Amino acid sequence: MNGISALAVKNLIRNRKAVLLSSVGIIFGITSFVFFVSLGNGIKSVVFGKILAQLPVNIIEVTPKSSTIGIFSFGGISSSNIEDSTAEAISSINGVKGVYKEVVLDIPIQARGEFYSRRIVTDLAATGIDTEIVKDDIRKDFRFEYNEDGPIPVIVSKHLLELYNSNIAQAMKLPRLTPDAIIGFRFKLVVGKSYLAGTKDSSKVKEYECQLVGFSDKAILLGITIPIEYVRKFKKDIDGTGEINKYKKLYVLASGSQMVPEITSEITAMGLEIDKTRKTIGGVISIATLFLGMLSILIVALSAINISNTFALLVYERRREIGILRAVGATKGNIRYMIFFEASVAGLINGLTGVFAGYLFIRLTDYFAKSRIPDFPYKPDTFFEPNLYIFLVAIAFSVLFCAIGALLPSIRASRIDPAKAITM
Amino acid sequence: MPLIELKDVGKSFLFDGVRKSIIEGVSLSIERGSIVAIIGPSGSGKSTLLNIIGGLDSSYEGEAVVGGVRLKNLSDKELSRFRNEKIGFIFQHFNLLDHLNCRENVSLPSYFYHEEIKDIEKRVDYLFERVQLTHRMNQYPPTLSGGEKQRVAIARALLMKPDVLLCDEPTGDLDDITAGAILELFMSIKKEMNVTFLMVTHEERITKIADEIYAIRERRLVRV
Ligand SMILES: Nc1ncnc2c1ncn2[C@@H]1O[C@H](COP(=O)(O)OP(=O)(O)OP(=O)(O)O)[C@@H](O)[C@H]1O
Ligand SMILES: [Mg+2]
Numbered sequence: 001m002n003g004i005s006a007l008a009v010k011n012l013i014r015n016r017k018a019v020l021l022s023s024v025g026i027i028f029g030i031t032s033f034v035f036f037v038s039l040g041n042g043i044k045s046v047v048f049g050k051i052l053a054q055l056p057v058n059i060i061e062v063t064p065k066s067s068t069i070g071i072f073s074f075g076g077i078s079s080s081n082i083e084d085s086t087a088e089a090i091s092s093i094n095g096v097k098g099v100y101k102e103v104v105l106d107i108p109i110q111a112r113g114e115f116y117s118r119r120i121v122t123d124l125a126a127t128g129i130d131t132e133i134v135k136d137d138i139r140k141d142f143r144f145e146y147n148e149d150g151p152i153p154v155i156v157s158k159h160l161l162e163l164y165n166s167n168i169a170q171a172m173k174l175p176r177l178t179p180d181a182i183i184g185f186r187f188k189l190v191v192g193k194s195y196l197a198g199t200k201d202s203s204k205v206k207e208y209e210c211q212l213v214g215f216s217d218k219a220i221l222l223g224i225t226i227p228i229e230y231v232r233k234f235k236k237d238i239d240g241t242g243e244i245n246k247y248k249k250l251y252v253l254a255s256g257s258q259m260v261p262e263i264t265s266e267i268t269a270m271g272l273e274i275d276k277t278r279k280t281i282g283g284v285i286s287i288a289t290l291f292l293g294m295l296s297i298l299i300v301a302l303s304a305i306n307i308s309n310t311f312a313l314l315v316y317e318r319r320r321e322i323g324i325l326r327a328v329g330a331t332k333g334n335i336r337y338m339i340f341f342e343a344s345v346a347g348l349i350n351g352l353t354g355v356f357a358g359y360l361f362i363r364l365t366d367y368f369a370k371s372r373i374p375d376f377p378y379k380p381d382t383f384f385e386p387n388l389y390i391f392l393v394a395i396a397f398s399v400l401f402c403a404i405g406a407l408l409p410s411i412r413a414s415r416i417d418p419a420k421a422i423t424m
Numbered sequence: 425m426p427l428i429e430l431k432d433v434g435k436s437f438l439f440d441g442v443r444k445s446i447i448e449g450v451s452l453s454i455e456r457g458s459i460v461a462i463i464g465p466s467g468s469g470k471s472t473l474l475n476i477i478g479g480l481d482s483s484y485e486g487e488a489v490v491g492g493v494r495l496k497n498l499s500d501k502e503l504s505r506f507r508n509e510k511i512g513f514i515f516q517h518f519n520l521l522d523h524l525n526c527r528e529n530v531s532l533p534s535y536f537y538h539e540e541i542k543d544i545e546k547r548v549d550y551l552f553e554r555v556q557l558t559h560r561m562n563q564y565p566p567t568l569s570g571g572e573k574q575r576v577a578i579a580r581a582l583l584m585k586p587d588v589l590l591c592d593e594p595t596g597d598l599d600d601i602t603a604g605a606i607l608e609l610f611m612s613i614k615k616e617m618n619v620t621f622l623m624v625t626h627e628e629r630i631t632k633i634a635d636e637i638y639a640i641r642e643r644r645l646v647r648v
Contacts, residue, residue, distance in 0.1 A: 003535025007524075014523045324519045327480060328580070329508025329536035332500050419475040422519060 004334055007325075008342040015314055022310035023350045025303025026401065030354025030394045033296035035361050037394075038386035040289025046380045047285065051159070052278050057257040059133075061275035062090070062250040062267055081246035086270060090252055093266050095259035100130035100251040102218070105231050107238050108194030111210075111224070113187025116174055123194040125223030128231030128244075133251045137216035139183065144213050146229035151186060151209040154226055157219040159377065166375040185212040191234050204238055218251075300401050307405030311343060315413040322413055323421025332414035339410035340403060347402025351395030358394070362386060425492070427587060427620050428454040428477060433486035435472050446472055450486070450645045452638070456587070459614065459621040461631050463648075464640035470624040471592055473640070477622065478511045478590045479503045491587040508536050512581025512619075516593035518573040520565040520580075527552075527561045530579045537584065544583075551579040555609065571602035578609065582617070591623040595630070607633060 012019060064080035091099040105126040112121045131144050134155060138144045144153045158179075165176045192205040199205060210224075219225035228244070236242030252267070254260050264274050315322070322335055330338075362384045369383060430452040436445040446469040454460050464470050475481040476488055479495055482503060488495045491510045498506065513519075520529045530551060534544050541547075552558045555575035565573055574594065581589055594610075595603035607629055610621060623630055631637050637648045 003531070007535065010523060320519070321521055324521065325532070325536070326504070327478070327507060327513045327519075328533040329504050329584075331504040331536070334504075334536055419472075419480040422480075422513075422515065423471055 004330075004338050005341050008338045009345060011314075011318075011338070012342050012345055018310055018314065019307075019346050022306040023303075023346060023353075023402075025306055026300050026347070026350045026398055027354045027357065029296050029299030029301075029303055030351055030398050031357040031361060032299065033293055033394050033397065034355055034358025034386065034390060035365075035384075036292035036296060037289060037390050038358070038362055038384040040285055040292070041385035041387070041390070042380065042383045044282065044285050044289075045385050046378055046383075047281055048278070050162075050378050050380075052281065058254040058260060060252040060254065060260060060264055060267065062252055063248075063273050063275060065271055065273050081248065082250060082272065084245040084247075086272070087247060087250055089270065090250065090267060093263055095255050095263055096252055097255040098132070098253040100133035100253065101228060101244075101247045102127055102129045102249040102251070103228060103231055103244050103246070104248050105226075105234065107191060107234050108197035108199075109192075109234075110190040110194050111187050112190060113185075115185075123196050124189075125220060126231075127220045127223070127225045127248065128228035129218060129225050130251075131227045134214070134216045134218050134225075137218070138214040142183070142213035144227060146227045146233075151211040152189060152226055152230055153213040154210045154224045155214045155216045155219045156212065156224055157221050158215045158217060159221055160219075161215060162377045166377045166379060170375065179215050183212055183214065186210065192238055201238075206237060297397055300397055304401040304405035307343060307346070307402050308408060311339060311406045311409035312412065315339065315409045315416075318413075319416055319421045322416050323418040326416070326418035327422055335414040335416075336410045339406050339413050343402045343406030343410075344399050347399035348395065350402060351398030354398060355391045355394050359386060426453040427456040427491060428452065428622070429487075429489045430477070431487040433473075433476060433484055433488060435469065435476065435481070435484045445643060447640065447645070448643045452645060454620060454622065454636075456620055457614070457618045458635040459610075459623070459633055461634035461637045462622070462624045462640065462645075463626065463631065463637065468640040469643070470640060473645075474590045474592055474622065474624060477588070478513060479506045504536065505538065508533055509584055510587045512584070512586040512589045514574070514577055514581050514589060514591040514594045516596035518565070518570075518577045518597070520573055520576060522565050525562050525564050526557065526568070526576045529565065529576055530583060532580060533583045547583065548579075551582055554582075554613075555579045569602075570598050571605060574598065574602075574606055575609065578606075578613070582613065582619075585617070586619065588620045588622060591621060591625075593624055593626070595625070595627050603627065604629065 062082070064082055087099055087101065090096060105128055109124050109126055110121060111124050112119075114120070131146075134144060137155065142153070144155060161177060161179060161182070168174070169176050187210050189208045189210045190205060191208065192201070193199045216225070232242045232244060235244070252263065254263050268274060322330075325335065325338075362382075366382045366384065369379075370381070373379070430450055433450040433452075434445065434448045436443045438444075450473065462470050462473065472481070476484050476495075477490055479490070479498070482495065482498070490506070493506050493510065495503070495506070520526075521532070524532070527548060530548050531544065534541050549558075552561050555578055557572060557575050557579070560568060560572060560576075565576065568576065574597075589610075591610075595606055598606060611633060613619060614621060623634070625631070638645050639648050640646075
């Protein structure tokens with residue numbers, strides 16, 4: 001470190017109390033910046049990493065107009081549907097490689113099984129889906145396909161497992177489950193009968209063996225999802241038609257991601273909706289994070305006024321000293337640099353302190369969240385995702401605004417008339 | 425060529441919009457290695473004259489040439505370098521920095537030199553020896569006596585091997601005995617380093633050791 005920088009540091013040490021006092025605002029701003037940006041980051045990663053599925057870029061999720069946002073559409077009981085003809089029309093759009101359908105099973109069903117030595121009988125909601133669209137979610141040693149004699153393969157939502165683990169398991173004193181522990185689970189499916197809908201024709205009630213073969217984001221939240229062919233089969237058994245002509249949702253596969261915008265606009269022109277959940281929620285989180293981050297930076301920026309006042313005062317107090325430095329050879333630039341460096345070091349210290357305080361706050365919040373807030377689905381181990389980048393940006397802001405605060409005082413210091421100052 | 429040459433130097437200040445002249449038509453020529461004293465009543469412009477010669481004040485009329493450097497119209501950088509390399513200031517109130525220890529105070533001018541000076545530590549050690557304050561080197565100025573402070577200030581003024589020491593009432597704050605010791609130190613430094621002294625003073629003893637004495641009377645510099 002050169003002599004002038006050393007002088008600046010000594011000045012800072014000498015005036016640590018005044019500088020610290022004027023730094024409170026900056027430290028507070030940096031602390032809240034680190035806290036909120038890390039929070040936004042953490043929430044984003046929970047929402048996108050665990051709750052909202054990431055669709056491949058070339059798949060478009062198409063729903064009827066005005067259906068609710070994805071994660072809130074429990075059970076898939078939706079009033080409007082996509083007509084068969086519409087599905088046909090979509091598949092003939094240029095660039096569409098395939099249209100995969102999801103349909104609600106509108107026949108009463110019941111599941112019966114034994115789960116940790118409890119007999120469980122429950123009504124169920126179910127959807128049928130084109131198996132192709134979920135094939136990546138199925139483990140290699142299981143099949144999710146229509147077959148004549150084996151058990152009916154069933155997939156359930158990942159969210160269902162999370163819901164079970166965070167609430168049901170605890171309430172019913174059952175063990176928590178990992179996907180691997182529950183996969184392969186078998187139960188009976190009774191088709192044509194339910195508590196809620198009753199039994200229309202008891203002669204048509206049939207019982208099937210089912211097996212859980214996987215977890216998928218495309219399975220309905222509270223219920224089971226089976227290959228669409230079984231829906232046809234059940235319908236045939238019950239009402240003899242076996243025809244499906246209304247869909248809950250379509251997955252449209254584009255031949256390439258560059259085709260997506262064009263296909264999307266054609267589909268919306270047909271009066272259908274493209275699932276924008278990710279975009280919407282991502283946008284909301286980003287905007288909230290941005291807002292709170294900006295607010296924090298605003299605090300830092302406003303606090304620069306404190307720094308400015310303090311340094312103006314310090315410069316005034318040090319007039320004589322500055323005159324002496326000028327007398328022994330300091331240039332105006334040397335004086336400016338000295339004040340500037342002093343403020344920057346203060347900014348660095350404030351930044352580090354703010355980052356440290358922010359991090360402490362984060363850990364503390366997590367600690368209390370862990371011990372005081374009861375489990376809820378997707379309750380993360382941490383609500384925050386701080387990273388080096390956030391820290392560095394925070395410190396940079398602190399240094400920047402402290403330096404800006406010292407700008408005018410440093411110029412004023414350099415303009416002190418040495419002849420006048422030393423004869424004071 | 426004289427070390428210090430003033431030609432028709434004048435200085436005026438603006439007082440409530442009215443220009444008030446402090447000194448006028450000052451011409452002066454000082455040879456290297458001499459001791460020159462300037463006397464005059466308070467407010468006559470003695471310090472003003474020193475500031476012009478020392479490159480602290482650059483708004484004056486006339487010409488000032490010091491150590492071959494024509495001071496008029498120098499940039500701030502050039503003028504600062506001139507002060508750093510050619511001039512040592514010694515003040516009545518010592519003007520040490522209280523938050524730096526004596527060693528740092530003496531080293532101060534080297535911080536503003538345009539390049540790293542090798543053996544600067546040795547030079548500092550030597551100067552402390554020379555002013556007989558080696559034992560006070562790591563102390564802070566407030567813990568020193570007046571005479572000791574002035575000796576530290578002298579060491580600082582000598583660090584960059586200046587041509588001229590500009591002393592503004594160097595013994596003004598000191599008792600008789602201490603003042604005498606400082607003057608003796610000046611004499612021995614002059615002999616050893618061949619520096620030129622320009623001193624503003626009321627002190628009779630200084631005028632006795634001076635080669636030339638000037639007085640400011642009625643804004644003019646006259647030889648006595
Ligand atoms: N920056 C300034 N603005 C206006 N007037 C000034 C300024 N500096 C000095 N003066 C005036 O110039 C005159 C000379 O001042 P200077 O300090 O040179 O006197 P001096 O001879 O050193 O006096 P002293 O013996 O008291 O130190 C004084 O009347 C002073 O009021
Ligand atoms: Mg004076």
